[in-house]
Amino acid sequence: MTDAYKILVVDDEPDLEPLILQRMRRQIRAKEYGFVFARDGVEALEKLNADPTIDMVLSDINMPKMDGLTLLQQLPGVDPNLRAVIVSAYGDMDNIRTAMNRGAFDFVTKPIDFDDLKITITRTLAHLAEWREALSSRDQLVALQNELSIASQLQQSILPSIPPVTHGCEVSANMEPARNVGGDFYDYFVLENQLGFVVADVSDKGIPASMFMMSSRTALKGAAIGVREPEMVLYEVNKQLQQDNPTFMFVTAIYALFNPDSGLLTYSIAGHDPPLLVSASGQVTELPLTKGIALGIAPEVAYEQHSVTLEPGDTVVLFTDGVTEAMNADNELFGMDRLTAVFDGNPPSSATAASEAVFECVRTFAGDALQSDDITCLTLRRP
């Protein structure tokens, strides 16, 4: 067994230390990771300088002497391979925006949900492991193809595994990458009493696309924590990505917010295919496209949003064009008609069954044809 990862927790709240040690005791005992603590940014830097084995920083923002945002700025000088997760107040958009600009890897909100924190830590450490492997491989001058496959693993490592039933709704998501690293991703966030969902597709492939995807994902999560309305989330992300984008990469995305109590689903689209709604009786409709442009290319884009109430048994299917543009050996596209036919008169029994049905049909259709694009599908069902 390798050494446990070491996480530096920076917070001026003295009660946090015993709480973390208590709630994470299983992980600590299993030597998955351990914790060291600092009370402010200055103490954090001292500990980081004294102990080069620290892997990750979990920092609050408001602290005496040196705050979390200043600390974030200092981290690359200590060790460029550290990853930082910021603990922010819900809705604190200004600080979240600053933290994103200063390279925060991820965010958790206060009050800390420990299940969410465990998931975030696991994901950050998995990313770190892949990153280190990529670095050591680079040192050994491995072939480009090898780097691409590492980049692909890096990308996979940040996709969340979603529990099939979470916070009063069923969710299932999967991404099947094309041969080379691409730019599809999905994500979900728990936001107070609602759930936020993302399906996105970065233009182009290769390592630059996967880098762009990483920053898109962080920007989306930060914006989702910072503002409520989906149209404002996309507005924020577009502004972030557009600021410094000399290569004209862009990402198409759909961001949806679901309230499990009322069944209300509100979504906003940035240049992405609109989702499908499958009713409990098996009627399939394409939800309306909302006005907007793919993220990252035009300044000050106004996005629109649309709301629909899901009845019990209704399923929403979010997907990337890897589904509809999957090709068979005769160069035919899978298309919307075939996707609609998957569910027409055939309502899925669960979110998992719905996403499996999509992948199964695409696979059967494509046969032996080479997969040229990432295929992503996220399904949400109101039980």
Added chain:
Amino acid sequence: MKFSHERSGDTLVVNASGRVDGSNASDFLDSLQGTFDPGDQRIILNLSSLEYISSAGLRVLLMAAQNLDKQEKSLSVCSMTEAVGDVFRISGFDQIIDVFPSVEDAKQG
């Protein structure tokens, strides 16, 4: 993917056909820009024979449009098939690049 072009005065009409995706997007950009002359002020891309364009194709189109814009020249597209038109509409690119129903409409701009 194939190109042909015709020039009248300062207007260049480029006809593109075939498919543009991640595998040939940079060739598409090179070939497209290869048809430009320094005297061309208005470039009209006729997509009537283009079967398919992926997001990687849209990206290189955007690069070409921005390059031309910097030189105070213009790029417009016209005569898209329904499938290619859907890609422009859904991605929002029809709000960034001028789209016309025909070459004649594009010339009158």
